[in-house]
Amino acid sequence: MTAPASALNGVRIVSPAPRDDWRAVLAADPDATPTQLPEWLDCLRDARGFADASRLYELPDGRRLVLPMAARAPAGIPISEESWPYGWGYGGVLVEGGHGGLTPDDCRVVLADLARRPALRRAVVPAPALGGVWQAAAPPNAVRMPYLTQVLDLEGGFETVWSTRFRSKTRKLVRKAERFELDVRCERGPEAVAGRGLGMFALLYREAVDRWAVQRGQPLAVARRLAAHRDRPGQVAAVAAGLGEHCAIWSATWRGEPVAVKVVLRFGRHSLAWMGARNAALSRETLANYLLQSLAIEDACAAGVRHYNMGESDPGSGVEHAKRVFGAVPVEYQALRFERLPLTRGEQRLRALFGTLSRLNIRRREVGAT
Incomplete structure (x- = not known):
């Protein structure tokens, strides 16, 4: 089962999102994060060669959503469309009126749109506070990637x-x-x-x-x-x-x-x-x-x-502990991916292989030292 295309009935989509609309929705969203700025996408372009794949959704009730998104398409082959790629922070939609106005139906609109896109991977890494809304809207075929971050209330x-x-x-x-x-x-x-x-x-x-x-x-x-x-x-x-x-x-x-x-x-x-x-x-x-x-x-x-996000860390790690001593509270959420090939599974197996090789190298070094 994929995200139902019926969620897109009556929705007008423009991509790339016009910068004027992007900035207008940004100004109307008091919960916007620094990684949802248009300039953040420009940084991805300048640093890593990503293209603008942002999307403006005009909903039947008149509200607008903007999904910041970066694409990679070497030689015209659509490889990825992500909001955002790994290491580039939180994406997800900007909402007129703020995050309190984001509903599971709004998320279904975005996910239904991403599910039909041609790229091998389409992904969204939402703001941690909104993880529950996105999870409630995610269809069964979405690949879920668990994350843990620590947020300090100021x-x-x-x-x-x-x-x-x-x-x-x-x-x-x-x-x-x-x-x-x-x-x-x-x-x-x-x-x-x-x-x-x-x-x-x-x-x-x-x-x-x-x-x-x-x-x-x-x-x-x-x-x-x-x-x-x-x-x-x-x-x-x-x-x-x-x-x-x-x-x-x-x-x-x-x-x-x-x-x-x-x-x-x-x-x-x-x-x-x-x-x-x-x-x-x-x-x-x-x-x-x-x-x-x-x-x-x-x-x-x-x-x-109001919120100071101290970033991701592994549960129980020293890094997580170092953030908790400042009063940060752990927040669990999930990134959502649609994949035409099992890319995430392949990445996980490759990381496991590297981990095994690393442990073997450490043991060899310890044996050699003795």
């Missing part, structure tokens, strides 16, 4: 967040980090493009790739090739240039040495801690990550942000 302002949501241990660690007198900078807009944060992120990310390769038992050449394909530094550079004041790059150095970088996106009620990189040893010593996270949260509170 209601009451920073003093309330600091005193009632940060754990006491977290407050102590932030104060301890302050005593190191780290050189902390927050760069936005043209300052971010020309500032130190971008270069520091690229440097620390390269170091992290090598560190992760050792931890995972991965051949260094393979890890570096995969990292070059993902090109996280290129993504951050494109976003810093494209989003301007909506993108902040926080960086910390100690005694002239790069320690940590955090990239935070902001629009309206939402901030998203999108990417980060660190020198593992110096970050542990100086507790720089705690300080940068606290400063970014304080900055979001000052700007009137």
Whole structure:
């Protein structure tokens, strides 16, 4: 059973969505996130060569929905249409009147449209708060990908967040980090493009790739090739240039040495801690990550942000724990995919194979060391 085509009766669809309509619906949606801006799609185009496949839905009741979406079609072959591709944050629809007005029927309209599209994969990664509405509308043939994110409620302002949501241990660690007198900078807009944060992120990310390769038992050449394909530094550079004041790059150095970088996106009620990189040893010593996270949260509170999304992590992992100590609450949701070939199943098997090979390499290294 696929998404019923009858859901599209009386619906007018325009693609790509006209930018004027996109901006009008964006302005009428108080729950819009920074990754739903038109400029975000431009960043995907500039950084990775995606094309604009956004869609405007004019519903029979007069309301409008806009689905930001990026397409990949090498040599004219439609490979993917996604809102958004992996690593590019949340997509889903913008709704006139805000997310409270989004109904399962609205989602069925979008899913019915995506189900009939010719690309091998069509996918939507909704805002976590709306995961339940999308799940209720998803047909049985949709491939469901579980995600876990952590969201901090900023209601009451920073003093309330600091005193009632940060754990006491977290407050102590932030104060301890302050005593190191780290050189902390927050760069936005043209300052971010020309500032130190971008270069520091690229440097620390390269170091992290090598560190992760050792931890995972991965051949260094393979890890570096995969990292070059993902090109996280290129993504951050494109976003810093494209989003301007909506993108902040926080960086910390100690005694002239790069320690940590955090990239935070902001629009309206939402901030998203999108990417980060660190020198593992110096970050542990100086507790720089705690300080940068606290400063970014304080900055979001000052700007009137209501929700600070700390990003995805694996359940029970150290990363998840590090986010919970700031008072973030776990939110489970699902990305929805339609596939003409079992791409997701193939990716899962490939990841499992890499995991097995990594464990074997680690065991060989341990045996060799003894």
